[in-house]
Amino acid sequence: MNHIEGEAIAPATFPSLRGRRVFITGGGSGIGAAMVTAFARQGAHVAFIDIAEEPSAALAARLVDEALPAPWWRGCDVRDVSALQNAIRDAAASIGDFHVLVNNVASDDRHTLDAVSAEYYDQRIAINQRPAFFAIQAVVPGMRQLGGGAIVNLGSIGWQAKSGGYPCYAIAKSAVNGLTRGLARELGASRIRINTVSPGWVMTQRQIDLWLDAEGEKELARNQCLPDRVQPDDIANMVLFLASDQARTCTAQEFVVDAGWL
Template identity: 70%
Template structure:
C-alpha cells in the first residue's frame, strides 16, 4: 500500500468535523481513500474489511501522519450478523453514525456458464446484500441524530455492458434500486441516500490484475478526460454527499468516470 496522499488543496467541510462515519471495505483501494478523506476532515471513522494486513497498515499510516486512528475490525460482510454486530460495536465507541459508505465490493471475473447457485448467492452477498443490511443497522442512530447520509457505491460497469462479470453487473445495477427504493421513506427523517458510480479507477488491484495495454487504449477511447481516475476522485464525491452542502441531494446517482458514460 502506498503512503496516504493528504489532499491539502481539496474542499474542506467543517460540518464533518467530529461526525462519525462507517465505511464497508475500507482497508484498501477506493475504500481506503474514503477512510483517509474523512479522517482528514476530522471525522470519527470506523471501517470493516477482510484484509487485516492492509487495514492495520492504513490505520498506522494515518496515525503516523498525525491524524486520528480509525476504528476498524476484520469482518466478512457475507455474514450479516457479524456486519451488523461490527456496526453496533463501532457505534458504542464512536457514537451514532452520521454517514454510511457502502463501498465493499468484489469484481471477480467469471463466465455465464461457470456460475453456480452458490457462487451467484456469494456475489450478491458481497456486492448488494451487505449494503442493505448495513443501511438497516445505521438507520436508528441516524434518526436519533436527526438525519444522515448513506452513500452506496455503484459502477458504470453494467451500464457500459462490460461482459467479464455478469453477477457483479447484476448486483451493481441493483444499487440504484436500493438508493431509490429507500430514499423516500428515509427522507422523512432527513436521511439522504445516494449512489456514487465510479468508472475504471486505478487502484493497485486493478493495475495488477486487469489493466493491460488494450485497457489503457479503451480508457483513452471512452473517457472525455485524458487523466486516469484515482480513488481520491471518488472519495471527493463521497465527502460532498456526506456533507451539509448536499443537504438537498437524495435518490440520485452521481457518476465519477472521466466522462465515459
C-alpha cells in the same frame, strides 16, 4: 486554470464533516482506504471494516503517523450479516451513532455465464449486494436519533456501459440504484439522505496489477472523454461532498465519476 496531470490538487474542506462519525465498509484498501483517509483528514471520526486485516492495520497506522485519530476498525466478512451488523453496533457503542454510512465493499472478480453455479451466484450477491441493505438497516436507528444522516452507496458504470466478464457483479451493481431510490422517501422523512456514486475505471493498485495492460490503455483512450485516469481520491471527493451539509438537498440521485465514459 486547467489541472495538469500529476499536479497536486488541494483538497476541498467541508467544515460540517468535522466531528461527524462515519462508517465505511471495505475500507482497508483501494477506494475504501482513500475514503477512510479523506474523512479522517476532514476531522471526522472514522470506523471501517474489511476482510483483509493486514492492509487495514497498515492504513490505521498511517493515519496515526499523520497525527490523525486512530480509526475504529475490525476484520469482517460481510457475507456474514450478523458479523456485519454487530461490527456496526459495536463501533457505534465505542464512538457514537453514525452520521454517515458509505457502502463501498465489493468484489469484481471475473466470471462467465456458463461457469456460474448457484453457490457462486449467491456468494457474489452476498458480497456485492446484500451488505448494503443490512448495513443501512443497522445504522438508520442511530441516524434517526441524531435527527438525520447521509448514506452513500457505491455503484458502477460497468453494467451501464455493458461491460462483459462479470454478469453477477453487473446484476448486483445495477441493484444499487434501486436500493437508493427505493429507500429515499422512507428515509427522507427522517432527514436521512441516500445517494449512489458510480465510479468509472478507477486506478486502484488491484486494477492496475490485474487488468491495466496494453488493451486496457486503449480502452481508456477510446472510452473516456478526459485523458486523465480516475483515481481513488476522485471518488472520495464526491463522497465527501454527498456526506456534507453542502449536499443537504441531494437525495435519491446517482453521481457518476468516470471521466466521461458513459
